[in-house]
Amino acid sequence: MNILTNIIIAIVALLHLYFLYFEMFAWETKGPKIFRQFPKNLFTPTKALAANQGLYNGFLAAGLIWTFFITNPTWKSNIALFFLGCVAVAGIYGALTASKKIFFVQALPALIGILLVLIK
DSSP: OOHHHHHHHHHHHHHHHHHHHHHHHSHHHHHHHHOTTSOGGGTTTTHHHHHHHHHHHHHHHHHHHHGGGOOSHHHHHHHHHHHHHHHHHHHHHHHHHTOTHHIIIIIHHHHHHHHHHHHO
């Protein structure tokens, strides 16, 4: 894969590491500042749910980071496509069900990464 593809994969992985941190460790402190439309009293009761989401985001980041250690070009592309596809589907679902902004933050970078892997 070329440098631009690796950069996009790294960006998507870093975003998901941030989501892991935010949802697992900063949900009650940073959450009310980011999600101002939610009542503040919802953050404590939903802490475990957010942490679960954060864990899944960590798995996505781990899969994307894994691609940097795969030497076989076919496997590297396949693993990158799988994890970028998971991120894209999650981002599209989030955009349809929660906030359109999720498409641009999560799905679009993953879709760009998929395109770059496919046209390599």
